[in-house]
Amino acid sequence: MSTTERPRILIVGGGYVGLYAARRILKKMRYAEATVTVVDPRSYMTYQPFLPETAAGSISPRNVVVPLRRAVPGAEILTGRVTTIDQDRKVATVAPIVGEAYEVPFDYLVIALGAVSRTFPTPGLAEVGIGMKGVEEAIGLRNHVLEQLDKAESTNDEEIRRKALTFVFVGGGFAGAETIGEVEDLARDAAKFYKNVKREDMRFVLVDAADKVLPEVGPELGTYGRKHLESRGIEVYLKTTMPSCVDGHVVLSNGLEVDANTVVWTAGVKPNPALQRFGLPLGPRGHVDTQATLQVTGTDYIWASGDNAQVPDLAARAAGNENAWCPPNAQHALRQAKVLGDNVVSGMRGFPQKEYKHANKGAVAGLGLHKGVAMVVMGKLKIKVKGRLAWYMHRGYHGLAMPTWNRKIRVIAEWTISMFQKRDITSLGALETPREEFYEAAKPAPAPAAKAEKAEAKVEAKVEAKAKAS
Numbered sequence: 001m002s003t004t005e006r007p008r009i010l011i012v013g014g015g016y017v018g019l020y021a022a023r024r025i026l027k028k029m030r031y032a033e034a035t036v037t038v039v040d041p042r043s044y045m046t047y048q049p050f051l052p053e054t055a056a057g058s059i060s061p062r063n064v065v066v067p068l069r070r071a072v073p074g075a076e077i078l079t080g081r082v083t084t085i086d087q088d089r090k091v092a093t094v095a096p097i098v099g100e101a102y103e104v105p106f107d108y109l110v111i112a113l114g115a116v117s118r119t120f121p122t123p124g125l126a127e128v129g130i131g132m133k134g135v136e137e138a139i140g141l142r143n144h145v146l147e148q149l150d151k152a153e154s155t156n157d158e159e160i161r162r163k164a165l166t167f168v169f170v171g172g173g174f175a176g177a178e179t180i181g182e183v184e185d186l187a188r189d190a191a192k193f194y195k196n197v198k199r200e201d202m203r204f205v206l207v208d209a210a211d212k213v214l215p216e217v218g219p220e221l222g223t224y225g226r227k228h229l230e231s232r233g234i235e236v237y238l239k240t241t242m243p244s245c246v247d248g249h250v251v252l253s254n255g256l257e258v259d260a261n262t263v264v265w266t267a268g269v270k271p272n273p274a275l276q277r278f279g280l281p282l283g284p285r286g287h288v289d290t291q292a293t294l295q296v297t298g299t300d301y302i303w304a305s306g307d308n309a310q311v312p313d314l315a316a317r318a319a320g321n322e323n324a325w326c327p328p329n330a331q332h333a334l335r336q337a338k339v340l341g342d343n344v345v346s347g348m349r350g351f352p353q354k355e356y357k358h359a360n361k362g363a364v365a366g367l368g369l370h371k372g373v374a375m376v377v378m379g380k381l382k383i384k385v386k387g388r389l390a391w392y393m394h395r396g397y398h399g400l401a402m403p404t405w406n407r408k409i410r411v412i413a414e415w416t417i418s419m420f421q422k423r424d425i426t427s428l429g430a431l432e433t434p435r436e437e438f439y440e441a442a443k444p445a446p447a448p449a450a451k452a453e454k455a456e457a458k459v460e461a462k463v464e465a466k467a468k469a470s
């Protein structure tokens with residue numbers, strides 16, 4: 001960390017809000033007016049709406065992440081985790097990826113920690129569940145799914161095969177519905193290259209505690225989305241929960257029991273629990289309590305927005321929904337970040353704060369290649385689009401929303417190439433343990449004495465076994 005005479009704006013979290021707020025502040029700030037420091041345990045921002053396509057192999061993992069040092073070259077980037085904040089001394093404690101924790105002083109603070117998967121104490125979930133919040137999970141899921149097809153093709157044990165070919169997804173919001181849609185597509189395509197695995201041999205199950213999937217696009221498109229998934233052979237169980245999945249034995253509240261090697265958990269998000277150590281005012285569900293100016297309640301030098309903040313939804317309130325809060329999505333995160341950036345610069349100069357007000361512009365969701373739903377809101381008019389056109393809208397919107405031209409071009413180039421090339425179905429499960437093979441080759445040979453002892457033990461065991469048998 002550099003020492004600085006200038007005031008420091010410390011941004012905690014380099015995701016959607018962190019990246020866009022840093023860019024906005026640097027754009028609006030006069031030269032050397034302040035030092036902007038971004039702290040994140042990852043050195044890159046993840047474009048989460050593309051994770052389902054990454055899991056399906058339509059986008060390479062490195063193209064859904066944006067290196068912070070390139071995207072905000074004017075900022076100081078610290079790779080580590082903010083563990084505590086001392087408001088009296090105005091210092092944050094940072095635990096870097098290596099070495100001792102240290103303190104970073106600040107004058108202005110932005111809280112942009114986002115959310116984490118919302119889980120319940122479901123027996124077996126921690127051991128077998130796979131989340132869908134980071135690029136590591138998306139690539140892990142892709143490799144895992146393809147590995148299950150390899151396993152099923154190479155075993156004569158019907159039980160192992162059935163368990164490998166059963167895929168359970170819990171949570172039917174954006175993340176769950178898009179991921180099951182994409183992964184089913186991947187598995188269907190991949191099965192064409194296997195001799196003994198057909199799509200009909202696979203079982204895809206989507207479970208949600210609510211009475212609909214894709215609530216983000218409204219009831220009509222949500223119903224269409226469910227029927228579409230069902231038409232592809234996906235079993236959808238609504239008003240259903242998963243009380244247990246010990247060792248992959250999945251038990252659902254509707255009485256259904258299945259054995260599955262794959263349990264994907266996308267049942268919503270909750271504000272980052274690290275907030276509880278920051279001493280900031282929190283709302284009933286753990287979000288930072290934030291004013292419409294995005295200032296944290298009771299402070300004039302701390303701002304928060306995105307998935308970790310409860311921000312009053314002024315547009316919805318003006319329309320009569322008195323207690324509305326902005327939902328946790330990229331649309332709000334991006335727009336809030338810009339207002340937040342402006343307000344930080346205004347705050348630094350002693351100017352008044354602007355309120356955040358944004359009316360929902362709609363939502364788009366992809367459900368696999370050439371399939372999707374889209375809702376565009378224009379004033380009181382809601383335009384609903386289904387199928388291929390909606391999928392083009394989904395790709396068009398997110399292709400353009402992807403931060404930096406470098407990544408936009410790479411993603412669009414990948415999509416273009418895949419129009420002429422078949423999907424890649426290589427399973428690279430060994431990526432998770434890259435040193436294993438080399439370790440086997442390089443590990444020291446057992447000492448001769450140890451070898452002799454081993455041989456002796458083997459002979460003894462044989463003699464014992466013979467004696468028992470006779």
Ligand SMILES: Cc1cc2nc3c(=O)[nH]c(=O)nc-3n(C[C@H](O)[C@H](O)[C@H](O)COP(=O)(O)OP(=O)(O)OC[C@H]3O[C@@H](n4cnc5c(N)ncnc54)[C@H](O)[C@@H]3O)c2cc1C
Nearest residue numbers: 013015016017048049081082113114175306307329330331
């Ligand atoms: C699979 C998936 C699909 C989605 N699809 C859509 C979609 O189609 N449309 C849509 O509008 N929204 C979508 N969303 C939601 C959208 O991605 C989020 O609303 C958005 O990313 C929120 O931005 P954020 O900055 O608040 O959080 P994030 O982007 O999650 O950033 C938080 C950052 O904080 C960092 N951090 C965590 N702990 C610490 C710490 N202690 N110290 C420092 N840094 C820390 C994290 O590493 C992360 O980089 C999707 C989300 C997921 C998971």
